[in-house]
Amino acid sequence: MGIYVPQGRVSNEHFYSVNGLTPEWIEQRTGIKSRSKAAPDENVDTMAMSAVEDAVRTLPYDVKSVGLVVAAHYCAYDTVATVAHKVQRYFCIHGAKAVYASSACSSFINGLEIIEGYFAMGKADKALLICSEQNTYYSNESDPKSGHLWGDAAVAYFVSKERQSDKDIKILDIYTEGLGDLGKGPGGVCLRPKEDGITMPDGRDVFIHACRYMIHALNNSLKNAGLEHQDISRFICHQANKRIVAQVAHQLDLGMDRFINNIEELGNTGSASAPLVLAQNINEIKSGEKVALMVFGGGYSCGCFIVEK
Numbered sequence: 001m002g003i004y005v006p007q008g009r010v011s012n013e014h015f016y017s018v019n020g021l022t023p024e025w026i027e028q029r030t031g032i033k034s035r036s037k038a039a040p041d042e043n044v045d046t047m048a049m050s051a052v053e054d055a056v057r058t059l060p061y062d063v064k065s066v067g068l069v070v071a072a073h074y075c076a077y078d079t080v081a082t083v084a085h086k087v088q089r090y091f092c093i094h095g096a097k098a099v100y101a102s103s104a105c106s107s108f109i110n111g112l113e114i115i116e117g118y119f120a121m122g123k124a125d126k127a128l129l130i131c132s133e134q135n136t137y138y139s140n141e142s143d144p145k146s147g148h149l150w151g152d153a154a155v156a157y158f159v160s161k162e163r164q165s166d167k168d169i170k171i172l173d174i175y176t177e178g179l180g181d182l183g184k185g186p187g188g189v190c191l192r193p194k195e196d197g198i199t200m201p202d203g204r205d206v207f208i209h210a211c212r213y214m215i216h217a218l219n220n221s222l223k224n225a226g227l228e229h230q231d232i233s234r235f236i237c238h239q240a241n242k243r244i245v246a247q248v249a250h251q252l253d254l255g256m257d258r259f260i261n262n263i264e265e266l267g268n269t270g271s272a273s274a275p276l277v278l279a280q281n282i283n284e285i286k287s288g289e290k291v292a293l294m295v296f297g298g299g300y301s302c303g304c305f306i307v308e309k
Contacts, residue, residue, distance in 0.1 A: 001169075001279040002055025004047045004154040005266065008037040010136075012148070019144045026148050031242020035151035035267025037136045044077040045086050047154035048132035052087055055156045060165040063091050066158070067124035071100045072111025073271050074191060075133045083130050097124065103176070104189065104297030105238050107131060107271035108155075109305055112174050115159050125161040130154070133270035138197040146200035149240075151267030155276045169282070172290065172306040175221040179300035183209050189298025200298075210240060210296035211247045217304035218252075218294050225306055229254075232306070233289035238296055239263040239273035248294070271297065278307070285309045 011034050012023035027033055038047065048071070056063055071083035082100035087093070097118070103110040108131045115127040135150030159171070180186055184202040188209075191198045200206060214237055222228060235258055237245045242263050249256050262269075262277050269276060274293045285291060287309055294304045 001282065002051045002053065002057070002156045003276055003279045004050035004054060005276075006036050006038045006042060006047070006152050008039055009034045009265070010037050015141065015148045018141045019147055021144060021148060029243070030149060031261075031263050032149065032267050033264050035149070036153055036265070036269065038134050038152040042134075043137070044073070044075050044132045044134045045083060047134065047152065048083045048087060048130050048156070049090055051132065051154040051156040052091065052128065052130060055158055056091075059158055061126070064093055066093050066126045066128050067096050068115060068118050068127040069093060069096050069098045070111045070114055070127060070129045071131075072102070072107040072114070072129060073131045073133050074102045074104055074107060075135060075138065075270065077134075083132055087128065087130060103178075103301045104299045105240065105271045105273070106176060106295050106297035106301040106303045108275050109174060109293075109295055109303035110176050110301075112159070112171070112305055113176050116174055119161045127159045129157045129159060131272045131275065133272045135198060135268065135270055138191055138193060140197045140199070143199060145203055146198065149268045150198060151269045153266060153269040153272045153276050155272045155279055157275065170308045172227070172308055173221045173225040174303075174305045175217055175224060176303040177217065177220075177301065179209065179213060179302060182300055185300055188300060206298065207241065207244060209300055210238070210244050211251065213300070213302035214238065214248055214294035214296050214304070215251055217302040218292055221292065221304035221306050227290070227306070231290055232292045234285065234291045235259045236274050236277045236291060236293045238294065239266070239277065240268050240296070271295070282309070
């Protein structure tokens with residue numbers, strides 16, 4: 001696993017003169033104290049490259065042996081020459097399949113499921129999954145509904161069909177589900193670059209469905225893996241709003257100490273957020289422990305994957 005988080009931070013104080021929201025109000029409603037922001041010379045592609053370079057440092061095999069490159073995210077620098085193709089060229093991964101997939105903030109887990117499918121068909125046995133989100137490129141800071149939420153980051157996972165080293169982390173289950181027919185569905189969160197950027201016109205509907213369906217995805221993934229809630233050592237939710245995490249913990253009758261978060265510092269880093277939290281904290285996870293990552297995406301969609309160290 002590799003990560004890239006821009007050094008830039010935007011504090012809550014910045015927004016008072018922009019959209020009238022006080023730092024206290026933002027922190028109380030979202031749990032966010034600051035958010036990451038890419039520098040002027042950074043973008044989705046450069047952050048992706050840096051995340052992959054970070055992952056390659058500890059890769060136990062030649063990056064050129066990868067047979068599939070999947071870019072899974074919703075922010076894009078170029079929707080034709082995708083991150084997958086840029087990475088393939090930069091690292092000289094000749095002959096690999098390269099695809100781009102998006103399912104809002106569920107994109108990363110959908111990317112894992114795509115890899116699972118290629119492995120099952122025998123069309124690849126090593127893959128690279130990249131998620132890079134530059135939300136601040138699209139966000140409108142003056143929007144009092146969501147302009148203060150967004151952060152930037154990238155994460156990269158190398159995934160293999162068979163164990164490659166004794167340090168490998170095993171994926172026990174991957175579950176995804178489209179929910180476009182529920183609630184506000186496709187209208188809950190929008191990203192229209194030529195119009196008003198990232199918006200969240202129906203935040204309450206997003207909140208309600210996120211709490212419900214992250215648990216729904218978790219329960220389905222646990223069932224598939226033959227596990228119970230008590231078998232999971234730590235939980236990671238999509239970092240959209242810390243109140244959502246608290247509500248999920250409450251509904252599962254678990255303490256917040258069982259949940260790992262980075263939203264306080266980085267804000268909502270989109271579909272990179274949950275896998276980013278895992279990568280940032282993997283050294284704190286003990287051998288044999290299991291971690292469940294739950295996500296909810298605008299559109300709507302949900303997903304969960306469970307790993308064992």
